[in-house]
Amino acid sequence: MAIEAPARATPPEPPRGSLGYKGRDRPAGGFELWSWLFMRISGIVLLVLAVGHVLIMHVLDDGVDRVDFGFVAARWGSPFWRSWDWALLVLALIHGINGLRVIVQDYVRWPSVRLAVNMLFYAIGFGLFVLGTVVVFTFDPNEWQGTS
Amino acid sequence: MAKRKSDVGTLYKGSPGQWSWLLHRITGVAIILFLFAHVVDTAVVGWGPEAYNRVISVYHNWVVKLLELGLVAAVLYHSINGVKIMVFDFWPASSRHMKPIALASTALFVLSMIPITWIMGQSILEDAGIL
Numbered sequence: 001m002a003i004e005a006p007a008r009a010t011p012p013e014p015p016r017g018s019l020g021y022k023g024r025d026r027p028a029g030g031f032e033l034w035s036w037l038f039m040r041i042s043g044i045v046l047l048v049l050a051v052g053h054v055l056i057m058h059v060l061d062d063g064v065d066r067v068d069f070g071f072v073a074a075r076w077g078s079p080f081w082r083s084w085d086w087a088l089l090v091l092a093l094i095h096g097i098n099g100l101r102v103i104v105q106d107y108v109r110w111p112s113v114r115l116a117v118n119m120l121f122y123a124i125g126f127g128l129f130v131l132g133t134v135v136v137f138t139f140d141p142n143e144w145q146g147t148s
Numbered sequence: 149m150a151k152r153k154s155d156v157g158t159l160y161k162g163s164p165g166q167w168s169w170l171l172h173r174i175t176g177v178a179i180i181l182f183l184f185a186h187v188v189d190t191a192v193v194g195w196g197p198e199a200y201n202r203v204i205s206v207y208h209n210w211v212v213k214l215l216e217l218g219l220v221a222a223v224l225y226h227s228i229n230g231v232k233i234m235v236f237d238f239w240p241a242s243s244r245h246m247k248p249i250a251l252a253s254t255a256l257f258v259l260s261m262i263p264i265t266w267i268m269g270q271s272i273l274e275d276a277g278i279l
Binding site: 026040043044046047050051054058059060062063064065067068069070072089092093096097099100103124128131132134135138139143144 | 176177183190193201204224227230264
């Protein structure tokens with residue numbers, strides 16, 4: 001004897017507190033709302049910066065095959081590309097590490113471990129921000145003139 | 149007492165958005181982990197041509213180029229799906245057409261990957277000695 005399941009016209013209400021069917025709701029205020037807004041604004045900017053970067057460096061015009069020291073030296077001869085790369089560095093790091101923070105919030109429940117994992121990512125992010133910024137703005141190919 | 153397929157569904161009974169949610173997470177984590185390495189390898193340019201050219205030659209290996217194709221796909225998927233999320237966020241009425249919008253964004257991703265795979269695939273096959 002088969003037991004008929006009741007017909008479902010609409011999906012059942014998701015349990016309270018779950019993400020439900022609409023995805024995560026927009027935060028009501030405070031830091032999380034700014035974080036939510038930042039992810040969207042930086043996302044739109046990264047759509048240009050990151051997709052542009054990936055297409056230029058990896059797809060068009062022989063892609064990564066043509067990338068070497070001379071290529072970077074010529075490219076960073078222009079303040080436009082230095083600014084592009086620095087903006088990409090900063091926005092991608094903050095966008096990515098804030099994304100990691102949201103994911104850590106979902107999967108790491110123990111507060112001290114959560115803090116430790118987040119701090120590790122913040123430290124990596126800050127270190128890479130400093131390293132990348134110094135290199136983008138101080139790189140001078142003339143230091144190696146005649147060696148390549 | 150056999151359960152009908154419609155009672156069981158797929159993996160679990162979430163909305164179709166569960167898959168794009170999962171892919172958005174996976175591609176996002178993959179991109180930021182790559183970025184950690186990529187900032188360091190690019191910074192080597194500050195140590196001169198010999199050091200930089202040696203590091204960058206890793207990217208000219210065909211196996212790494214396969215991963216590179218995956219990276220490009222991840223960036224594109226995350227971008228297009230991110231735009232889809234923003235459409236639902238800033239224009240809530242559009243969530244009534246969630247399925248066609250999700251289908252359109254997936255189609256846009258797949259279609260844009262065709263020429264990219266064609267271009268990058270040739271370079272991969274050449275380096276692998278197949279072409």
